[in-house]
Amino acid sequence: MEYKLAFVGIGTVGQALLEIIISKQDELIRDYNIQFSVVAITDKILGSVYNPDGLNPKMILDHISAGKNLDEFEGAENGWDALKTIEESNADVLVEVSFTDVTAGEPATTHVRKALECGKHVVTTNKGPLLHAYNELHELATKNNLQIGFEGTVLSGTPVFSLLNSCLQGNEITEIKGILNGTTNYILCEMEKGLDYQTALQQAQDAGYAEAVPDLDVEGKDALAKAIILSNVVMDVKLDISKVPCEGITNITNEEIAEALENGFRFKLVASIKKENNDVTASVGLKKLPLSDPLSGISGPANAVTFVSDLMGEITIVGPGAGKLPTGSALLNDLINIHKATSRSI
Amino acid sequence: MEYKLAFVGIGTVGQALLEIIISKQDELIRDYNIQFSVVAITDKILGSVYNPDGLNPKMILDHISAGKNLDEFEGAENGWDALKTIEESNADVLVEVSFTDVTAGEPATTHVRKALECGKHVVTTNKGPLLHAYNELHELATKNNLQIGFEGTVLSGTPVFSLLNSCLQGNEITEIKGILNGTTNYILCEMEKGLDYQTALQQAQDAGYAEAVPDLDVEGKDALAKAIILSNVVMDVKLDISKVPCEGITNITNEEIAEALENGFRFKLVASIKKENNDVTASVGLKKLPLSDPLSGISGPANAVTFVSDLMGEITIVGPGAGKLPTGSALLNDLINIHKATSRSI
Numbered sequence: 165m166e167y168k169l170a171f172v173g174i175g176t177v178g179q180a181l182l183e184i185i186i187s188k189q190d191e192l193i194r195d196y197n198i199q200f201s202v203v204a205i206t207d208k209i210l211g212s213v214y215n216p217d218g219l220n221p222k223m224i225l226d227h228i229s230a231g232k233n234l235d236e237f238e239g240a241e242n243g244w245d246a247l248k249t250i251e252e253s254n255a256d257v258l259v260e261v262s263f264t265d266v267t268a269g270e271p272a273t274t275h276v277r278k279a280l281e282c283g284k285h286v287v288t289t290n291k292g293p294l295l296h297a298y299n300e301l302h303e304l305a306t307k308n309n310l311q312i313g314f315e316g317t318v319l320s321g322t323p324v325f326s327l328l329n330s331c332l333q334g335n336e337i338t339e340i341k342g343i344l345n346g347t348t349n350y351i352l353c354e355m356e357k358g359l360d361y362q363t364a365l366q367q368a369q370d371a372g373y374a375e376a377v378p379d380l381d382v383e384g385k386d387a388l389a390k391a392i393i394l395s396n397v398v399m400d401v402k403l404d405i406s407k408v409p410c411e412g413i414t415n416i417t418n419e420e421i422a423e424a425l426e427n428g429f430r431f432k433l434v435a436s437i438k439k440e441n442n443d444v445t446a447s448v449g450l451k452k453l454p455l456s457d458p459l460s461g462i463s464g465p466a467n468a469v470t471f472v473s474d475l476m477g478e479i480t481i482v483g484p485g486a487g488k489l490p491t492g493s494a495l496l497n498d499l500i501n502i503h504k505a506t507s508r509s510i
Numbered sequence: 511m512e513y514k515l516a517f518v519g520i521g522t523v524g525q526a527l528l529e530i531i532i533s534k535q536d537e538l539i540r541d542y543n544i545q546f547s548v549v550a551i552t553d554k555i556l557g558s559v560y561n562p563d564g565l566n567p568k569m570i571l572d573h574i575s576a577g578k579n580l581d582e583f584e585g586a587e588n589g590w591d592a593l594k595t596i597e598e599s600n601a602d603v604l605v606e607v608s609f610t611d612v613t614a615g616e617p618a619t620t621h622v623r624k625a626l627e628c629g630k631h632v633v634t635t636n637k638g639p640l641l642h643a644y645n646e647l648h649e650l651a652t653k654n655n656l657q658i659g660f661e662g663t664v665l666s667g668t669p670v671f672s673l674l675n676s677c678l679q680g681n682e683i684t685e686i687k688g689i690l691n692g693t694t695n696y697i698l699c700e701m702e703k704g705l706d707y708q709t710a711l712q713q714a715q716d717a718g719y720a721e722a723v724p725d726l727d728v729e730g731k732d733a734l735a736k737a738i739i740l741s742n743v744v745m746d747v748k749l750d751i752s753k754v755p756c757e758g759i760t761n762i763t764n765e766e767i768a769e770a771l772e773n774g775f776r777f778k779l780v781a782s783i784k785k786e787n788n789d790v791t792a793s794v795g796l797k798k799l800p801l802s803d804p805l806s807g808i809s810g811p812a813n814a815v816t817f818v819s820d821l822m823g824e825i826t827i828v829g830p831g832a833g834k835l836p837t838g839s840a841l842l843n844d845l846i847n848i849h850k851a852t853s854r855s856i
């Protein structure tokens with residue numbers, strides 16, 4: 165079975181998926197009987213290219229690596245913007261990996277909506293649509309018998325949504341607790357080793373974990389966005405983000421961290437979502453976890469989520485929360501799941 | 511869609527699945543459009559019962575709780591042994607939850623083989639068939655277009671096989687490292703708190719984690735069996751169990767544990783399977799893990815596995831390694847996956 169992909173955005177994550185599609189070609193045919201053909205790519209900065217018969221992904225990557233704009237790519241149509249690509253290309257699946265706008269969720273939400281209206285499945289790592297329009301998009305997909313995969317929006321490729329959908333089926337999730345931001349976890353770990361906050365932050369920036377303006381991370385806003393996505397998807401409730409208590413790590417001191425540790429506890433920035441009597445509450449903040457808690461052992465930039473459910477008790481998954489290949493792997497897993505879901509007869 | 515189940519064995523795990531089927535009836539119809547009907551149960555000790563039109567699972571559980579033999583259950587045929595049940599009942603799926611025989615894998619292997627020959631899917635928590643005849647049974651199932659689910663054979667309901675099959679698709683697994691035995695992990699944790707080996711073992715026995723004859727656990731044989739299953743299924747290689755190095759926890763001292771901890775390490779009983787240049791090696795033994803390793807933070811009777819793969823790097827899953835409901839949950843997840851797989855058109 166061949167799937168034609170249209171990419172909106174071809175930054176790090178989009179390029180990672182192209183690399184994976186190239187390197188895993190034989191295994192994908194052997195193990196899943198799937199082939200991917202890339203028919204369109206459109207990017208605000210890097211230009212666009214369209215060929216209904218398929219582009220050569222290796223040549224596209226080489227073209228981008230050489231610093232050239234895709235509008236200069238020959239043997240294909242150029243100059244298509246995102247909407248034209250979604251509406252007029254012959255793609256089966258939209259790969260939405262454009263820049264995330266957490267505040268309004270645009271233009272990614274429009275892209276996803278348009279794709280679903282045009283009969284295209286969607287895979288995305290873009291938090292915007294999940295934050296702002298999950299219910300609407302989920303209903304639209306269901307109505308049109310289409311799939312949306314979004315594993316990479318929380319914890320990059322570390323399984324969260326596929327874990328719930330395929331591994332804990334029949335379980336009712338009553339609580340989710342997670343370390344959803346690697347930057348802050350890295351800083352807290354370095355502070356435990358004795359670095360002060362500013363030095364630890366600088367080190368995180370030097371290592372590429374933290375942005376030059378680190379506010380989204382250190383104030384807990386990135387973890388909050390992911391907690392809202394988890395509430396939307398797993399708890400099926402749309403929380404008002406402005407009413408969810410959210411604290412970052414900017415006020416913690418080395419002394420508090422050391423004192424907690426002496427008493428057998430470790431401070432972690434924990435996003436928590438809880439369902440009690442059909443009422444769902446969420447928060448992001450520093451929590452003193454006992455050292456026996458699986459989340460307290462998560463070190464460096466790793467992420468982790470604990471799901472509490474009626475049958476299984478506590479299940480914790482630990483893995484990377486960012487990274488080129490893990491995020492590309494999330495998209496690949498979503499694509500394979502679309503294949504499995506659509507090749508079902510029911 | 512209705513599935514007719516035949517149980518071989520109706521001990522703790524079988525009864526757990528019956529309880530779950532009763533309590534989750536509405537959700538299973540709502541979320542998956544599945545209904546389960548129990549047509550046959552046969553147990554070496556508790557007797558047997560068969561009704562092609564379906565038995566009432568609540569009445570079966572009450573009957574067993576009242577200490578009565580199933581051969582006395584009225585309104586149904588009695589006296590069918592496992593083979594007759596598998597060959598002659600109208601079940602679609604065999605639930606093989608009889609006693610595990612690690613040494614020869616029988617009679618469970620015969621039960622599973624027979625079911626697959628008779629056109630019945632299989633779900634099982636029985637390690638025997640997976641240890642001794644995985645390849646043969648897997649091929650037989652594929653040939654006959656049938657499914658075998660065995661999530662509960664390693665780490666009870668904590669996702670291992672479903673995690674690989676549905677969440678890390680397209681990843682090549684190069685290494686597996688796991689704490690696969692809860693009893694020994696509990697004892698090591700108690701020894702770290704200062705208890706000597708004998709007292710910690712006694713405490714594990716009192717808490718129900720360890721058997722009266724604890725050799726299988728403390729000598730590493732239980733972890734070894736699970737490592738062999740992982741090699742068979744994930745690495746697709748049949749290792750000679752007698753040639754896999756296997757060490758237990760009986761020789762470790764409190765002093766060694768304390769000294770490791772002072773230096774930032776913790777002793778864990780680790781099962782390890784590694785693929786290098788198509789050569790697979792495995793071992794079970796005490797390993798000194800740095801405290802930053804997710805496995806070193808696993809406390810008490812919990813289990814955990816780390817999968818190392820080409821795209822995702824390290825993914826660790828932590829959860830219960832035993833327990834009535836988690837093991838029942840594994841069977842339920844397998845049953846839902848059979849439904850998903852068989853309702854595919856390809």
